Amino acid sequence: MWKTIFRRILIMIPELIILSLIVFILAKAMPGDPFTGSINPRSNPAQIHHLMQVNGLYDPWYQQYWNWVVHLFHGDLGTSYEYQEPVTTLLMQRGANTLWLGIFIVIMMYVIGLPLGIYAGRHENKLPDHIIRAYTYITMAIPLFVVLVIGIWIFAYGLNLFPTSGSISPTANGFWPSVFSRFYHIALPGMLVALFSTVNIVQYLRSEVIDAKHSDYVKTARAKGVPMKEIYRHHIFRNSLLPIAAFAGYSITGVLDGQIFAEMIFSYPGMGLLFLNAINYRDYTVITVLVLIFGFLNLMGTLLSDIILAVVDPRVRVE
Amino acid sequence: MSLLEVKDLEVHFPIRGGFFNRVKDNVLAVDGVNFSIEQGETLGLVGESGSGKSTTAKAIIGLEKPTAGSVFLEGKKLTKKSRRNKAEMVRAIQMIFQDSLSSLNPRKRIEDIIAEPLRNFEKLNKDQEKIRVLQLLDIVGLGPDALYKYPRRFSGGQRQRIGVARAVATNPKLIIADEPVSALDLSVQAQVLNFMKKIQREFDISYLFISHDLGVVRHMANKIAILHRGRIVESGTRDDIFNHPQHIYTRRLLAAIPQIDVENRDKHKAERLKIEHEYQTEQSKYYDQNGMAFPLVQVSDTHFVALPPELAHQDSNNEGAVKN
Amino acid sequence: MNNQPGDKLLEIQDVSTAFNIDGKYYDAVSDVSLDLYKNETLAIVGESGCGKSTLATSIMGLHDPNETKVSGKINFEGTDLLSLTDDEMNKYRGQKIGMIFQDPLSALNPLKRVEDQIQEVMVYHTKMDEKQRHARVMELLNQVGIEKPERIAHEFPHELSGGMRQRIIIAIAIACKPDLLIADEPTTALDVTIQAQILDVLKDIQNENHEAIILITHDLGVVAETADRVAVMYAGQIVELGSALKVFHNPKHPYTRSLLRSMPQRNSENDDLYVINGTVPSLQKMPTHGDRFAPRIPWVPASAHEENPVMHELEPGHFVRCTCYKVFDFPAEKEGAKA
Ligand SMILES: Nc1ncnc2c1ncn2[C@@H]1O[C@H](COP(=O)(O)OP(=O)(O)O)[C@@H](O)[C@H]1O
Ligand SMILES: Nc1ncnc2c1ncn2[C@@H]1O[C@H](COP(=O)(O)OP(=O)(O)O)[C@@H](O)[C@H]1O
Ligand SMILES: [Mg+2]
Ligand SMILES: [Mg+2]
Numbered sequence: 003m004w005k006t007i008f009r010r011i012l013i014m015i016p017e018l019i020i021l022s023l024i025v026f027i028l029a030k031a032m033p034g035d036p037f038t039g040s041i042n043p044r045s046n047p048a049q050i051h052h053l054m055q056v057n058g059l060y061d062p063w064y065q066q067y068w069n070w071v072v073h074l075f076h077g078d079l080g081t082s083y084e085y086q087e088p089v090t091t092l093l094m095q096r097g098a099n100t101l102w103l104g105i106f107i108v109i110m111m112y113v114i115g116l117p118l119g120i121y122a123g124r125h126e127n128k129l130p131d132h133i134i135r136a137y138t139y140i141t142m143a144i145p146l147f148v149v150l151v152i153g154i155w156i157f158a159y160g161l162n163l164f165p166t167s168g169s170i171s172p173t174a175n176g177f178w179p180s181v182f183s184r185f186y187h188i189a190l191p192g193m194l195v196a197l198f199s200t201v202n203i204v205q206y207l208r209s210e211v212i213d214a215k216h217s218d219y220v221k222t223a224r225a226k227g228v229p230m231k232e233i234y235r236h237h238i239f240r241n242s243l244l245p246i247a248a249f250a251g252y253s254i255t256g257v258l259d260g261q262i263f264a265e266m267i268f269s270y271p272g273m274g275l276l277f278l279n280a281i282n283y284r285d286y287t288v289i290t291v292l293v294l295i296f297g298f299l300n301l302m303g304t305l306l307s308d309i310i311l312a313v314v315d316p317r318v319r320v321e
Numbered sequence: 322m323s324l325l326e327v328k329d330l331e332v333h334f335p336i337r338g339g340f341f342n343r344v345k346d347n348v349l350a351v352d353g354v355n356f357s358i359e360q361g362e363t364l365g366l367v368g369e370s371g372s373g374k375s376t377t378a379k380a381i382i383g384l385e386k387p388t389a390g391s392v393f394l395e396g397k398k399l400t401k402k403s404r405r406n407k408a409e410m411v412r413a414i415q416m417i418f419q420d421s422l423s424s425l426n427p428r429k430r431i432e433d434i435i436a437e438p439l440r441n442f443e444k445l446n447k448d449q450e451k452i453r454v455l456q457l458l459d460i461v462g463l464g465p466d467a468l469y470k471y472p473r474r475f476s477g478g479q480r481q482r483i484g485v486a487r488a489v490a491t492n493p494k495l496i497i498a499d500e501p502v503s504a505l506d507l508s509v510q511a512q513v514l515n516f517m518k519k520i521q522r523e524f525d526i527s528y529l530f531i532s533h534d535l536g537v538v539r540h541m542a543n544k545i546a547i548l549h550r551g552r553i554v555e556s557g558t559r560d561d562i563f564n565h566p567q568h569i570y571t572r573r574l575l576a577a578i579p580q581i582d583v584e585n586r587d588k589h590k591a592e593r594l595k596i597e598h599e600y601q602t603e604q605s606k607y608y609d610q611n612g613m614a615f616p617l618v619q620v621s622d623t624h625f626v627a628l629p630p631e632l633a634h635q636d637s638n639n640e641g642a643v644k645n
Numbered sequence: 646m647n648n649q650p651g652d653k654l655l656e657i658q659d660v661s662t663a664f665n666i667d668g669k670y671y672d673a674v675s676d677v678s679l680d681l682y683k684n685e686t687l688a689i690v691g692e693s694g695c696g697k698s699t700l701a702t703s704i705m706g707l708h709d710p711n712e713t714k715v716s717g718k719i720n721f722e723g724t725d726l727l728s729l730t731d732d733e734m735n736k737y738r739g740q741k742i743g744m745i746f747q748d749p750l751s752a753l754n755p756l757k758r759v760e761d762q763i764q765e766v767m768v769y770h771t772k773m774d775e776k777q778r779h780a781r782v783m784e785l786l787n788q789v790g791i792e793k794p795e796r797i798a799h800e801f802p803h804e805l806s807g808g809m810r811q812r813i814i815i816a817i818a819i820a821c822k823p824d825l826l827i828a829d830e831p832t833t834a835l836d837v838t839i840q841a842q843i844l845d846v847l848k849d850i851q852n853e854n855h856e857a858i859i860l861i862t863h864d865l866g867v868v869a870e871t872a873d874r875v876a877v878m879y880a881g882q883i884v885e886l887g888s889a890l891k892v893f894h895n896p897k898h899p900y901t902r903s904l905l906r907s908m909p910q911r912n913s914e915n916d917d918l919y920v921i922n923g924t925v926p927s928l929q930k931m932p933t934h935g936d937r938f939a940p941r942i943p944w945v946p947a948s949a950h951e952e953n954p955v956m957h958e959l960e961p962g963h964f965v966r967c968t969c970y971k972v973f974d975f976p977a978e979k980e981g982a983k984a
Contacts, residue, residue, distance in 0.1 A: 218751035219755070221707060222746060222814070224738065225738055225739060225818075226738065226765060226817065227734075227740055227769050227770060240756060241755075316756060317803050369837075478924075507863070507865070508692065508921040511919060511920045514909065533837070535837070536866075539909065540910075576841075577841040578910075580869065581866055581905070581908070583894065
């Protein structure tokens with residue numbers, strides 16, 4: 003199994019190179035340059051020309067790409083044109099924020115999704131099942147950003163229950179106060195994204211439970227005289243959770259999508275917000291690094307899923 | 322000249338593994354199979370699951386690439402890669418599968434399913450085509466109301482008959498039937514087998530009839546080959562195989578067939594256990610050190626057995642005695 | 646026939662099982678009555694869809710009560726199984742009645758080791774501790790003819806061959822030495838040589854434990870090789886019941902005779918096989934009265950059938966449904982086969 007994992011990681015390298023190339027070229031191909039809009043309109047073209055030259059923006063693309071890769075390996079991801087800060091520094095702060103929010107969303111997604119999926123599957127076509135399915139259809143039908151806008155409007159601006167922006171209160175000092183403050187900031191956007199992203203987990207788990215319920219091995223267990231309650235515990239849930247466990251890796255990508263909206267609407271200083279701003283300002287260095295990171299996370303998610311599957315499923319475990 | 326001749330056919334599937342996913346070993350799915358089928362004749366290919374029956378069939382019609390060996394249809398080599406040759410071959414050899422539901426396109430009506438091979442090979446106008454399809458349905462005992470239905474509307478036996486109708490559409494010379502009745506009930510199986518025999522009589526078609534059921538093969542085939550681990554261990558006429566089996570594997574297979582003879586079942590069981598015991602103790606003698614069957618040795622005009630070298634020698638000395 | 650039949654173990658009386666299809670209930674099993682004696686093998690034979698599995702699962706009480714109606718009585722050692730609650734029934738399942746299913750791969754949980762799956766049945770029915778259970782697993786694996794029990798016990802189902810898996814299923818079914826073993830097509834998915842071995846294993850176990858076996862199969866050959874008594878089912882009903890010797894040597898019901906006649910093994914190679922007219926009706930189209938087999942032997946005059954066919958005892962222990970057997974004969978030399 004370790005061999006497989008190692009091989010998978012090796013395969014990721016060319017994938018990442020290709021990804022970075024595409025991203026780099028696309029970023030370059032975008033109209034406009036990073037200086038025209040952001041610099042004082044009165045600054046003369048010669049000055050911009052100078053800036054472009056200093057930053058190597060006139061070099062051929064492969065030269066720029068190569069420079070960028072070399073720097074990358076020195077831990078230097080370049081400097082953001084917009085923030086005038088090293089991208090590494092930016093990422094450190096933003097990355098941590100995003101990680102908090104992301105982890106919170108994933109945990110909540112499973113905390114909400116697992117019991118609902120299991121319950122719906124167990125009580126297939128009964129009232130609870132209908133209610134749970136109605137919930138998933140509703141969450142599917144309403145776009146997430148609408149939910150977020152309404153959510154911030156009611157709970158943050160209207161009822162004043164949650165903050166409307168930021169990731170931590172500047173007055174929070176000490177360990178517990180800062181943990182609490184962080185949680186206070188991510189609770190609303192996190193809950194909203196989680197509540198509206200469970201549809202895959204719920205539906206998938208529900209159909210897994212229903213399939214397992216009618217499977218032959220459950221019939222065997224019944225014929226053994228195992229009470230239905232125990233069959234659910236030892237056979238049905240266990241076997242249906244397996245594909246869901248593997249799903250955890252893939253869900254990273256999905257969570258990132260929702261998170262970008264949440265960060266935008268809640269002005270939460272994470273990588274999503276950073277990304278949106280970078281696109282607005284044509285902040286190439288940031289765009290390339292971020293897309294690369296997102297791509298990397300994506301690949302890691304798939305790998306993680308495969309590893310989880312390999313660990314929990316004996317049929318995959320033997321090669 | 323035989324209608325079909327299969328020479329030294331080998332199909333090996335690589336087993337990959339290790340760090341660089343290199344070929345580690347091969348599954349010898351088919352490993353040096355020889356047989357021929359005459360016009361209008363049925364060859365039964367028998368063997369337990371995994372013995373290489375389906376792979377042999379697929380290699381003949383080109384669905385599986387042979388590792389080595391060649392297939393001749395009326396003396397012309399089929400394994401050659403010429404386009405025209407291929408089209409001709411596809412027309413001359415048709416196939417019927419075990420699982421008719423998955424081999425018939427579920428989104429096509431029966432009319433289109435049966436007409437498909439016609440459209441590929443014959444230029445008929447709409448009316449001619451319909452008449453032909455109706456004739457084909459009639460041959461397998463289905464009425465015109467079948468035309469516009471979808472495969473899942475039919476029972477297993479009916480679907481299998483549709484498979485037969487499609488296979489005969491292009492007037493093939495050879496039909497390869499891979500477990501055509503294995504999924505069917507007794508009475509439905511009888512129906513399909515009867516139609517297959519009827520078509521054979523009418524159109525002088527040859528069959529390669531693949532089955533794991535020796536009873537069915539006995540009924541359908543006048544020549545039989547027993548396949549084990551990718552090699553033929555014994556081949557001969559129906560009489561050779563059923564009444565004078567020589568290879569231990571054949572004998573074991575025959576002994577395992579349940580008999581409708583309640584009075585003698587204890588005797589039959591004792592006989593079976595005896596042969597099973599013999600198989601367990603003498604198995605190594607009948608296979609080489611890699612567990613593969615030995616090359617076939619001719620023991621009579623029609624009868625070939627994969628005998629170990631020492632027995633083979635003995636047999637060729639008193640060949641006259643064995644012949645009957 | 647080599648077993649001495651013992652006392653009556655199971656008494657099935659007028660059992661009907663109906664499935665809910667689109668809001669209406671249709672009988673898949675109709676008024677089946679059967680007795681089963683200790684130490685005997687009763688085969689239930691018939692083509693697919695005739696209700697064999699439904700009857701078996703009715704005995705085991707495995708049907709969803711919301712979708713299925715089971716009526717009649719199933720007396721097992723004096724208790725009517727149909728009157729028990731699911732919890733009470735769990736004391737019988739696995740403990741007094743063991744069951745073997747057709748597909749040995751899907752019948753085992755793919756994520757559990759063989760050992761755990763065998764032990765599970767003991768956990769619920771015995772007071773054995775882990776060590777005793779393990780010892781029993783080894784004993785069972787030996788009994789079903791598995792050579793390296795320690796190794797096999799540690800494997801997952803997908804690592805085993807089909808014949809091996811079926812042996813595991815048998816081990817599970819006999820773990821608590823049940824009085825009744827129901828085997829639903831236990832060898833249908835297996836090669837003939839493996840089939841013979843599995844049937845031998847079942848016989849050996851019976852010789853040791855003296856349990857009664859209900860062997861469900863569509864293969865007349867298997868029946869002839871193993872059964873003491875045979876019940877032939879058609880369209881949810883038993884149409885003929887008798888000792889294996891009687892049913893095979895002196896079959897009476899037209900359906901039994903037709904089945905035997907359509908076997909390729911019995912026919913001379915050059916003849917066409919006998920084909921039974923028409924098809925088995927689906928549940929919804931099942932005739933509610935009259936002889937259900939009548940449409941398939943249209944040449945037999947209606948007057949020969951009973952209005953409501955019942956079982957007639959021809960000789961002690963040999964029963965046939967309907968009186969039409971008296972006049973039934975095969976049509977003279979049917980040329981070809983009709984659809
Ligand atoms: N595409 C394939 N790749 C690898 N192995 C295969 C493939 N197809 C068949 N085999 C193997 O070849 C052997 C023969 O298979 P098959 O011809 O399907 O047997 P049969 O039809 O007699 O049951 C089996 O061991 C099977 O696992
Ligand atoms: N759960 C079910 N719901 C509806 N119909 C069913 C169900 N199970 C079986 N049947 C129908 O009942 C009939 C008998 O089925 P079954 O007992 O499985 O037959 P057998 O085991 O003899 O092949 C068939 O027509 C089948 O389609
Ligand atoms: Mg095959
Ligand atoms: Mg069944």
